[in-house]
Amino acid sequence: MQAAPSIPWTYARLAGLPLVRRRRLLRLMLAGRGLAGRLRGVRDETGFAATFESVLRLPRREALRLSREAHRHDAATELEWCALHRRPVAAIRRDMDRVTVTAPEVMERVAATGRPVILAPLHMGAYVLGLATLMLRHFPGRPMLVLRQRDDMAMETEVIERLREIGTEVRFLTVDRRADFLAAVRYAQKGAVIVVFCDLAPAYGAPAEMPMFGLPFRFAFGTDALARLTGATVVPIATTMDDDGDTVTIGRPFEVRGQAPEERAEVAGLMRRHLQAAIAARPEQWHLWPSLVDYLPSSATVPDNSPAGGEAPQPLAA
Known part of the structure; x- marks a missing residue:
């Protein structure tokens, strides 16, 4: 028997809201968290920026922006799984209207x-x-x-x-x-x-x-x-x-x-x-x-996807 999925408390609360409200609130929460981190001197992680630069041939600034959006999207996706798991059928149908x-x-x-x-x-x-x-x-x-x-x-x-x-x-x-x-x-x-x-x-x-x-x-x-x-x-x-x-x-x-x-x-x-x-x-x-x-085959090289950024190209194992 599979264990019931664990849902974080914050996501459980947001998941009960209509689609537009929960997504906008999540964006505000993440923006606030990022601002608080910068005020404490915490630098933003580069995430997938090096990969976007290399694979998509993007300039550094755009790659960094997309990397931040990817981080937010991962959180939003997790929230949507929770919403589909918890919301009543009538509420899910209203979300489908969107x-x-x-x-x-x-x-x-x-x-x-x-x-x-x-x-x-x-x-x-x-x-x-x-x-x-x-x-x-x-x-x-x-x-x-x-x-x-x-x-x-x-x-x-x-x-x-x-x-x-x-x-x-x-x-x-x-x-x-x-x-x-x-x-x-x-x-x-x-x-x-x-x-x-x-x-x-x-x-x-x-x-x-x-x-x-x-x-x-x-x-x-x-x-x-x-x-x-x-x-x-x-x-x-x-x-x-x-x-x-x-x-x-x-x-x-x-x-x-x-x-x-x-x-x-x-x-x-x-x-x-x-x-x-x-x-x-x-x-x-x-x-x-x-x-x-x-x-990709082992001969291909793209930047490492580690949270620390990994700016230098790394060989990819098959």
Whole structure:
């Protein structure tokens, strides 16, 4: 049995507030804490500034600003997990009213076919709220299957399971065996909406070359095989957070007909462009910068992501 997730007292209090109020109050609290630290002579940590400079080719001042925003975003994301965990269903639905979908007509066309669908989000923003909004607005009555590689994430599991209370049947499938993968295929063919994150590290399986920002990134890419076997339409998405609400950006949907290397390369290119565009637009909101080492070969070098800053480039172990 999993232990109940521990929620800090401050987050527990803020989590009960409506979306705009809790996010603005959190920003004020963090700003006050930062000011108090500077008055005591405590320097701001550089965090991911060196990485943003190196990977995104940003000037130092902008990299430092984004690093501070990344720190605030991490706190805001944790708060959103707490809010989804604690708030009543009616309150969560009011929060969902603050979610904007950039191309609702695309989702309507995909849903109208009645065919299997694969949603491919990044680990960005409050992605669970974005997924819940898409399911209720565009796929009401259809179940959702979340594919993952491990089942020890107590908070994530409990939050996503709360979608059942909101009106979406949810199942998890840990795909570490071929039989589990085939179960996902059968479930999709029965009408489920499958959720497969598109920014998983290559160690998760079926790695594909997706170079970005001039670096040899690789990502796991079993989505093409799942789409081909189920006949599903893949819809890349990315959720971003702001104080007044969230935005779900819809990428270019695609289907996979064959398994020739050139077709795999083509659909991997579509996913690569979606990944790069989403990360470049809001780099402070990509949750996986601390795991950058997992996406690059050992020959690549980027600055260390340690809290102390690590300004000098460090070799990344594979």
